[in-house]
Amino acid sequence: MDAAQERGFREFVSTRSPALMRLGYLLAGGDQHAAEDLLQAALAKLAAKWARVDSPEAYVRQIMYRQQVSWWRTAGRRGEVVQAEPPERAQEGPAHRSELRMVLRAALSKLTPRQRTVLVLRYFEDLTDQQVARELGVSVGTVRSTAHRSLARLREIAPELAKELETVA
Amino acid sequence: MTDLLREGLAEWADEARTPHDLADRALRGRRRKPGRWLAVGAAVATAAALVAVFVPEREPATPDPAASVTVEVTYPPRPAAETDVRTDTENNPPKKLIAAGQYAVSAYFTYQAGESNGDPVKRRWSLYDPRSGGYEDTGWAWVDVAPGLHLAAVLEGDGLGRRVGLMDLTTREVLRWIDLEQPAGSLVWSPDGSRLLATTYSEYPDMVQKDGEQHPDVHKPVRTGYYLIDPATGNAEHHALPSMEDSKFGDPEGKPFNMNRRQDLGWSHDGALLWMPTATQPAKVYLTLDGAPAEAPDKATADSYRSEPRWSPDGTKLLTGDGLPTKVVGRDGAVLGEQRLLQQWAWADDENVIGLGCYRKCSNEFHSSLVMTSVDGKKVTELSTYQKGDEGRWYPVLTRR
Numbered sequence: 001m002d003a004a005q006e007r008g009f010r011e012f013v014s015t016r017s018p019a020l021m022r023l024g025y026l027l028a029g030g031d032q033h034a035a036e037d038l039l040q041a042a043l044a045k046l047a048a049k050w051a052r053v054d055s056p057e058a059y060v061r062q063i064m065y066r067q068q069v070s071w072w073r074t075a076g077r078r079g080e081v082v083q084a085e086p087p088e089r090a091q092e093g094p095a096h097r098s099e100l101r102m103v104l105r106a107a108l109s110k111l112t113p114r115q116r117t118v119l120v121l122r123y124f125e126d127l128t129d130q131q132v133a134r135e136l137g138v139s140v141g142t143v144r145s146t147a148h149r150s151l152a153r154l155r156e157i158a159p160e161l162a163k164e165l166e167t168v169a
Numbered sequence: 170m171t172d173l174l175r176e177g178l179a180e181w182a183d184e185a186r187t188p189h190d191l192a193d194r195a196l197r198g199r200r201r202k203p204g205r206w207l208a209v210g211a212a213v214a215t216a217a218a219l220v221a222v223f224v225p226e227r228e229p230a231t232p233d234p235a236a237s238v239t240v241e242v243t244y245p246p247r248p249a250a251e252t253d254v255r256t257d258t259e260n261n262p263p264k265k266l267i268a269a270g271q272y273a274v275s276a277y278f279t280y281q282a283g284e285s286n287g288d289p290v291k292r293r294w295s296l297y298d299p300r301s302g303g304y305e306d307t308g309w310a311w312v313d314v315a316p317g318l319h320l321a322a323v324l325e326g327d328g329l330g331r332r333v334g335l336m337d338l339t340t341r342e343v344l345r346w347i348d349l350e351q352p353a354g355s356l357v358w359s360p361d362g363s364r365l366l367a368t369t370y371s372e373y374p375d376m377v378q379k380d381g382e383q384h385p386d387v388h389k390p391v392r393t394g395y396y397l398i399d400p401a402t403g404n405a406e407h408h409a410l411p412s413m414e415d416s417k418f419g420d421p422e423g424k425p426f427n428m429n430r431r432q433d434l435g436w437s438h439d440g441a442l443l444w445m446p447t448a449t450q451p452a453k454v455y456l457t458l459d460g461a462p463a464e465a466p467d468k469a470t471a472d473s474y475r476s477e478p479r480w481s482p483d484g485t486k487l488l489t490g491d492g493l494p495t496k497v498v499g500r501d502g503a504v505l506g507e508q509r510l511l512q513q514w515a516w517a518d519d520e521n522v523i524g525l526g527c528y529r530k531c532s533n534e535f536h537s538s539l540v541m542t543s544v545d546g547k548k549v550t551e552l553s554t555y556q557k558g559d560e561g562r563w564y565p566v567l568t569r570r
Contacts, residue, residue: 006196013192018185025185026178036188043195045418063418097173104177124178137416137426139450145491156535156558164173 001050009050013043016057024064026120029109038064061125065117065135100164107158115150118143242344242401245337247317247362250570252518254541254550261554262295262563264303268570269541269552270517271482273297275314275321275568277304279561282377287384290375291328295563296321299339311355314338315362316569322356322365322400328373329354333365335400347403351393355433357476359440360569365398366434366443369407374431388415388428395434395443397458408460410434413445425449435476437466446474477515477567486544488513488522493531495524497544506544515567517541521548523567528555539565 001009017039024035042063046056053059108116121132129147133140155162188194252270257263267274278292294312295304299319311324321338324330329352334343353367354374370391378387390412398405416426425447435444437455442463444453451471455463465471469479469487479488486505489496494507509531510524517523526540526549539553556562 001196009196010192013195017191018187021185021187022182026182030181030184032186035185036191040191040194043191047195059418066416066418100173101177101180104173105181108178108181119174120178123174124182134422137420137422137424137449141490142450148493152535161173 001047005050009047012056016060017043020057020060020064023061023120023125026108026124027064027113027117029111029113029116030105031109038067041067062135065121066137100161103158103160104154107154107161110157111150111153114146115153118146119150122147242335244344244401245319245339247319250317252570254517254552256550256552258538258551258554261556261561262304263553266297266302266304267539267552267565269523269550270521271569272477272515272517272523272567273318273570274539274553274565275318276312277563277565279563284377286377286379286382287386288377289328289373290377291373292375296323297338298341300341309334311353313356313358313365313566314568315358316360317362318568318570320362322358324353324356324367326352329370333367333398333400333405345400345403347398347400347405349396349405349407351396351407353396354431357433357435359436360438361440363399363401364440365396365400366436367396367398367405368433369393369395370431374429376430387430389430390414391430392432394460410445410456410460413447413454423449425451425454438470438478439466442466444471475512475514481516481519483519486516486519488516493527494546495522497522506546508542508544508546509549510540510542511537514539520544523552526551528557535559 020039021035024039025032028034028038042060045063046053046060049059050056108119111119117136118132121127121135122129127135129140129143132143136143151165155165250271251268253268254270255266255268257265257267262277262279263274275297276294278294280290281293282288282290292311294307294309296307296312297314297318298305307323309323310326310328310330312321314321319338321336323334323336323343325332325334331349331352333347333349333353333356335345335347336343349367351369354370355368357366358364359366371393372391374391376384376387378384392410392412394407394409396405396407412432413425413427415428416424420426427446427448429448432446435446435453436442437444443456443458445456446452447454451465451468452474453465453471455465455471457463467479473479473488473490480486486497486499489498491512493509493511495510495513496507497505499505508522508524509526510522511527512525514523514525521541521543523539523541525537526542528536528538536555536557538551538555541550541552542548553565
């Protein structure tokens with residue numbers, strides 16, 4: 001990387017890192033340090049390929065998504081998922097929307113990285129199922145079934161969200 | 170009602186703090202926390218090393234000297250297949266045989282997970298016992314019942330095993346032991362019940378992965394290959410076949426990958442090919458028995474993560490996968506019926522499907538039971554109790570009767 005390229009890279013990081021940190025923070029389930037690691041690793045890969053990458057932001061985002069995918073929890077065959085910990089129940093009763101959001105955060109942070117990634121891509125990045133499938137390198141069916149399971153899991157972890165989430169496809 | 174999710178995520182993202190030195194860190198490899206960053210670096214390095222190491226070329230099969238037995242054993246005769254429906258909706262896990270049409274639950278397992286991140290998650294197997302008509306708790310590392318429900322292969326060991334027993338299911342007598350040089354982690358009978366396939370691993374594949382705590386070995390490739398075993402003679406041939414690689418940036422679109430440690434192999438329906446599991450679609454990548462790449466015999470089967478045939482026994486109807494509702498289609502693709510199933514597992518007969526049905530209105534998909542349903546979804550027979558959550562969950566294995 002020559003001096004001009006390094007300036008370009010630094011400018012990209014300084015302009016885009018707030019938005020990328022927001023994404024990383026959600027993918028990491030609200031863990032600031034894990035989010036920094038995730039973004040830092042993706043930026044290091046970008047730096048190594050800076051001269052050859054046409055769309056740096058798309059490149060970094062895809063690395064971040066796929067890093068999460070490669071951290072997907074190991075699942076057994078025959079369709080089962082190893083769940084070592086029973087779901088924790090959130091406190092019952094919060095009526096206000098802001099409280100519901102806190103419950104939602106706690107529930108999202110308990111999802112597996114795979115489940116959370118699909119929901120973040122769908123509802124934060126606003127990608128279609130086809131786009132999510134392309135970004136993650138999986139089938140549309142896998143995206144849909146993962147999204148379905150993720151929402152079911154949210155409802156299971158936090159029953160008070162069930163009503164709010166029941167009509168989400 | 171996606172507003173809560175959208176607003177909730179956007180608001181949560183606002184709490185992220187952007188470090189001022191991200192560009193420096195990326196350019197100079199500076200570390201926020203050496204241990205953590207090294208772990209990420211190590212994971213990347215492992216993936217890169219995998220690319221270099223994983224060469225999907227064939228290696229010659231090596232006869233296993235530890236498994237050179239010459240005397241043939243006589244199998245107990247395969248009984249005439251029954252096709253009745255047997256349920257146990259009282260006991261959880263079941264105490265009586267569960268069966269529907271051409272399939273029976275020949276065994277089931279529960280998971281026994283360790284406490285700490287990275288501890289093994291072992292399976293505890295219960296095996297069909299024709300003497301009692303129920304299931305017997307066993308200490309085998311793995312069991313697989315041959316079609317006909319008269320013979321079982323059992324793996325002896327703590328997680329992985331180096332000795333395979335051929336057991337008469339009725340007498341519970343082990344007819345033969347077959348020693349393996351390389352430790353195996355799973356066993357599966359060929360569809361005709363004449364051969365066994367054992368997947369071998371360098372270390373036990375299933376581990377506890379706590380949320381938010383990435384274990385450095387969670388995606389370590391541990392498959393070493395597979396044995397093809399002729400249980401009658403005790404002859405076992407090992408073929409090397411490392412784990413399928415994980416995905417990496419820059420992979421061509423559609424390249425299959427699998428990040429899981431456990432990657433057990435299976436048989437094609439005619440027993441002529443083997444398949445390895447992917448984490449992508451299609452769910453199976455086929456190999457010849459020698460381990461050379463092979464064409465998938467049937468797209469629908471390759472797309473399914475289940476090993477049972479997707480086509481009905483008369484070949485006219487096709488299971489299309491998971492859903493709620495699930496669909497059965499004809500040869501022309503026309504929908505023949507919808508079922509309130511979470512997953513379609515197998516054909517009980519030409520008109521009925523075995524699958525996972527959920528409780529009442531299905532407000533919770535983890536509250537489910539094994540059911541048999543007609544293609545049009547109108548007639549549903551509960552085969553087992555409903556199970557809720559993961560605590561104590563048992564996982565049935567279907568075998569042809």
